[in-house]
Amino acid sequence: MEFKELDPRLSRALSKLNFHKPTLIQTKAIPLALAGKDILARARTGSGKTAAYCLPIVQKILLAKDALPESSSERTTTRSIILVPTRELAVQVTKFLNDLLIYCSKDVKVTNLAGNIPMQLQKSILSEMPDIVVATPSRVLAHLESQSLIVCNSLESLVIDEADLILSYGYEEDLQKILTFLPKIFQSLLMSATLTKDVENLKQLLLRNPVILTLHEEKEETNLLTQYAVRCSEIDKFLLIYVILKLRLIKGKCIIFVNDIDRCYRLKLFLEQFSIKSCVLNSELPLNSRYHIVQEFNKGVYDYIVATDEGDFKNSESNVDEETQTNKKSSLEKKSEKKSRLQQKDKEYGVSRGVDFINVAAVINFDFPTSAKSYTHRVGRTARANQRGMSLSFVVPKELVGQNKNVTCSTAKYDEKIYARVEKKQSLTNSIIKPYSFNDMKQVEGFRYRMEDALRAVTRIAVREARLKDVKSEILNSEKLKSHFEDNPNDLKILRHDTTIHPARVQQHMKHIPSYLMPKIAPPSGASSTHDDDDSNLGHIPFRKNSQNNHRQSRSSKNRHFTHKKRKNDPLKTFSIDDDFSTKKRQRKN
Numbered sequence: 001m002e003f004k005e006l007d008p009r010l011s012r013a014l015s016k017l018n019f020h021k022p023t024l025i026q027t028k029a030i031p032l033a034l035a036g037k038d039i040l041a042r043a044r045t046g047s048g049k050t051a052a053y054c055l056p057i058v059q060k061i062l063l064a065k066d067a068l069p070e071s072s073s074e075r076t077t078t079r080s081i082i083l084v085p086t087r088e089l090a091v092q093v094t095k096f097l098n099d100l101l102i103y104c105s106k107d108v109k110v111t112n113l114a115g116n117i118p119m120q121l122q123k124s125i126l127s128e129m130p131d132i133v134v135a136t137p138s139r140v141l142a143h144l145e146s147q148s149l150i151v152c153n154s155l156e157s158l159v160i161d162e163a164d165l166i167l168s169y170g171y172e173e174d175l176q177k178i179l180t181f182l183p184k185i186f187q188s189l190l191m192s193a194t195l196t197k198d199v200e201n202l203k204q205l206l207l208r209n210p211v212i213l214t215l216h217e218e219k220e221e222t223n224l225l226t227q228y229a230v231r232c233s234e235i236d237k238f239l240l241i242y243v244i245l246k247l248r249l250i251k252g253k254c255i256i257f258v259n260d261i262d263r264c265y266r267l268k269l270f271l272e273q274f275s276i277k278s279c280v281l282n283s284e285l286p287l288n289s290r291y292h293i294v295q296e297f298n299k300g301v302y303d304y305i306v307a308t309d310e311g312d313f314k315n316s317e318s319n320v321d322e323e324t325q326t327n328k329k330s331s332l333e334k335k336s337e338k339k340s341r342l343q344q345k346d347k348e349y350g351v352s353r354g355v356d357f358i359n360v361a362a363v364i365n366f367d368f369p370t371s372a373k374s375y376t377h378r379v380g381r382t383a384r385a386n387q388r389g390m391s392l393s394f395v396v397p398k399e400l401v402g403q404n405k406n407v408t409c410s411t412a413k414y415d416e417k418i419y420a421r422v423e424k425k426q427s428l429t430n431s432i433i434k435p436y437s438f439n440d441m442k443q444v445e446g447f448r449y450r451m452e453d454a455l456r457a458v459t460r461i462a463v464r465e466a467r468l469k470d471v472k473s474e475i476l477n478s479e480k481l482k483s484h485f486e487d488n489p490n491d492l493k494i495l496r497h498d499t500t501i502h503p504a505r506v507q508q509h510m511k512h513i514p515s516y517l518m519p520k521i522a523p524p525s526g527a528s529s530t531h532d533d534d535d536s537n538l539g540h541i542p543f544r545k546n547s548q549n550n551h552r553q554s555r556s557s558k559n560r561h562f563t564h565k566k567r568k569n570d571p572l573k574t575f576s577i578d579d580d581f582s583t584k585k586r587q588r589k590n
Contacts, residue, residue, distance in 0.1 A: 005034060007062045009103040010055065017099055023048035028213050030055055033189060038210040040190045040203050045377070046384030047215070049191045050096055053082075053159045058100055060156065061108050061131050076129040077154035083137050083175075085165040087287050088294070090114030093161065094134050108132065113139045116287055123148040137166065137174040144181040157187040160202070167198040168373075175202070193380070194373065225383035226390040227426070228436035229419065233400040234407050237366060238270060239451045240394070243444055244364075245276050245304065246513060252361025253297065256306045257378050259367035259411045264306050265466045266407075266458055267366065271304075273454035278304040280470060289474040298358040306366075309374060357381050365393035367409045372421040392436065395419050407455065 006014075022030070025043040032039055033056035043049055057080045064079070084090045094112040101108050111125055113135035119142065126133075126148045133140065133149065143149035160166060166175070188206045192199050195214070203210065230240065244250055256278070258264055264280045271278050279293050279302050297305055360382040369375045375393075382389030396412040423433055 005059070006055070007059055007104070009062070010059060010100060013100050013102050016102065019051065023052075024215050025049055025213070026052045026055075028215065029053070029189075032211050032213075033057075033187070034059060036187055038188045038207040039213060040192075040195075040199075040207060040210045041213040041215070042192055042195050043213070043215045045193050045380040049161065050093055053161070053189045053191060054093070054097055054100060057082075057132065057157055057159070058097070058108060062104065064156075065107055078126075078129055078131065078133055078149065078151050079154060079156045080132045080159070081140060081151065081155065081157075082132065082134045082159040082161060083140065083166065083178075084114065084134065084161045085136065085169050085171070087114045087136065088290060089162065090134050090136065091287075091291050097132060097134070110134065113143065119143075119146070119148075137171040137178060141174045141178050144178060152181060152183055155183055155186050157189065158182065158206075159189045159191070160206075161191045163190045163192040163199050163202060164194050164196050165377075167196070167202065172198070172202075176205070179206070193377070224388050225379060225431070226388075227379065227393075227431065227433040228390065229393045229395050229433050230436045231395050231397050233403055234396055234409065234412060235404040235451075235455070237394045237396075238267075238407065238455060239444065239448055241267070241364070241366060242270075242274060242451050242454070243447050244392075245271065246274050250362045250364075253300070253302075253357075253359060254304050254362045254364060255357065255360055255378075255381055256304060256364045256366050257369070258306060258308055259370065259409055261308060261467065262463055263367060263409060264308060265463045265470065267306050269458045269462060269466055270454055271306075273457055274450075276304070277302070278306050281305050281307040283308065284467075284471055285474045286477075289477050292477075294357065300359075309369075309378060359387065360384070361389060363389070363391045365391065367411060368393055368395050368415045368418060370411050370414060370418060372418065372425045375418070375422045376425070393419075393433070 025041060025047045029039055029041055029049075029052040033053065041049065041052070061079050082093060084093060090112050091114070094110055097110045098105070101110065109128070109130040110132045111130035111134070113122055113126075113133060117125075122143065123146070126143060135143075140149065144151075160175075188208075188210075190199070190203065190207065190210075232240065241256070245254075256267065258267060261282045261284055264282050268278050268280050279297065281290060281293055285293075293302075293305070296302055363379050363382045365375070365378060369378055379391040382391065396409075396415045398413070398416055401413045401415075402408055426433055
């Protein structure tokens with residue numbers, strides 16, 4: 001990445017991180033930030049916003065420190081605060097900053113306050129006056145109020161990353177209180193994937209003569225994401241997910257989104273019946289475990305993550321009428337009473353936003369999201385960094401809602417309403433959600449009895465016990481991660497998160513698919529014309545047999561033919577009555 005004014009130590013670090021060419025947001029924002037301008041930047045997730053604000057912050061701190069004498073007390077002051085909506089994003093930003101500071105770590109200190117470290121211990125860390133503080137608004141406010149963090153005279157820059165999500169998480173009051181502790185003059189940088197009314201209000205409150213960067217993607221980049229939707233019943237969701245994953249119709253890593261934690265475990269247990277391994281990622285798991293799961297997924301250790309997003313603890317769709325919201329609230333309260341034995345959810349958790357998933361081939365909305373905004377954030381996990389990706393969403397029509405009570409999701413009744421909003425929103429950006437249907441559903445129907453058999457094994461008791469077992473084991477894993485594995489990073493390879501948690505009844509015959517069930521049909525309608533010959537680079541769903549499977553079958557057929565020839569030596573087939581009689585006669589004579 002070439003910026004002539006950057007410190008040589010930062011340029012070396014960027015070269016080591018393989019940052020050779022700046023993205024559009026970095027090209028526009030970094031010079032403006034170095035010039036001291038307030039910035040409101042709107043750019044899609046994965047466009048490089050983190051580097052766009054981290055580089056100018058570190059550069060300005062290095063310049064300021066180089067200009068001061070060694071003995072000056074101003075060298076040890078907190079100069080920058082970075083506010084993020086989730087703990088996962090705080091870990092990600094802190095890691096990037098530490099990588100950036102590899103050649104000047106003694107000159108600039110970074111502290112992450114968003115973890116599970118007790119307040120008292122964080123106070124002792126803050127007493128050393130770190131240069132950059134990364135945290136959620138609630139944690140920063142707590143330290144400002146306790147006076148363990150004092151920035152009224154020293155703060156030079158404030159960054160609010162994912163500003164729209166911070167506001168949707170209910171941090172607006174915290175932000176207003178934080179501003180009362182800050183100096184009158186400081187640089188502000190707001191980064192957001194969408195520009196909502198709340199972000200506009202925050203701009204009026206925080207920014208002074210800002211430069212507004214609204215960066216639209218090029219046509220080539222907007223076409224990198226191919227979107228599909230399937231209208232089906234609740235039980236058909238399980239049928240299709242089984243067929244798609246078991247036959248490897250999606251190539252590469254996949255994130256499967258559901259709308260509540262129980263659904264995470266129900267789907268994981270269901271897939272286990274067919275020996276399909278997956279990880280569960282939700283707000284109930286400890287932070288260390290969640291971060292490790294994401295790391296292992298990015299490394300390619302796991303192929304499938306079954307995840308909930310921020311919809312876990314929000315009132316779903318803000319635009320749904322008040323009656324709907326109150327009904328949702330009461331149902332959520334009832335559920336929370338029943339699940340009192342389980343660990344409380346992390347209110348600062350988020351998967352669809354703020355977590356850097358790498359090389360995700362496909363996103364499957366197993367449960368359709370509860371808002372158009374959430375849909376955008378979910379599918380934004382794929383088709384990043386100039387790579388192709390696809391999304392597949394299951395939509396339950398109104399007339400099919402509630403037909404299968406044992407597997408019904410409470411949010412399914414809103415699917416069609418939210419889907420209409422999503423279509424309208426996507427049309428504004430010239431994006432189309434294509435209908436996805438198999439040309440011959442009879443081929444899929446052959447798998448139905450196996451799907452139903454597997455679902456019968458995944459009972460409510462099995463789901464509840466699996467959930468308890470997984471949380472307990474992950475708490476233990478989290479403690480191990482916290483202590484021993486910090487000093488022994490190689491031992492992390494032993495720790496797995498996609499192990500079998502509590503299969504109610506695993507049937508061995510479900511593991512393999514008999515040859516008569518293998519489909520012999522063309523690609524489904526709606527999928528045949530996507531990206532021409534680029535299917536190998538895409539999480540595409542061609543409903544056809546894999547060439548590797550064909551090779552295996554042809555090889556196995558040769559083996560069968562070979563075995564058939566060898567059976568000529570079978571004693572039952574070469575048995576001769578005359579030979580046997582003559583042999584016995586000779587024995588009698590002797």
